[in-house]
Amino acid sequence: MSSDTPVGKIARLLEKRHIKRVPVIDDGELVGIVSRANLLQAIAAHPVVHIRADADLDEKRNVVLGALAQVPGLNPVHLNVIVADNRVDVWGIVNSKDEEDAARVALEAIDGIGEVSINLGRVPGYAWGI
Known part of the structure; x- marks a missing residue:
């Protein structure tokens, strides 16, 4: 590089x-x-994203997905993001603890998101035939 x-x-x-x-x-x-x-x-250094107080659930979900899309190696398509009222639940599978930590940092950088629950599991490399 x-x-x-x-x-x-x-x-x-x-x-x-x-x-x-x-x-x-x-x-x-x-x-x-x-x-x-x-x-x-580098992810932690990103500026805080603000969600408008009058944002609807779709707007909030798009902000969350946008933040997760910035996490290196993480594909938001493999995640289930549920936004309801003042709560966000993220479910899915990641490749490593680093990705899980980075997802947590990305979501913590969203101001006005409310309560966040991150439920990410990891699949060992052998499960992918690696």
């Missing part, structure tokens, strides 16, 4: 290759290393 590689591309590489770190090389020289923890920090 080079220093201008998008974060999402790095996250997909880490997930695809089942690695935790990747070197950053510019002009043939090692300039750094990006880890899964760095990706979580």
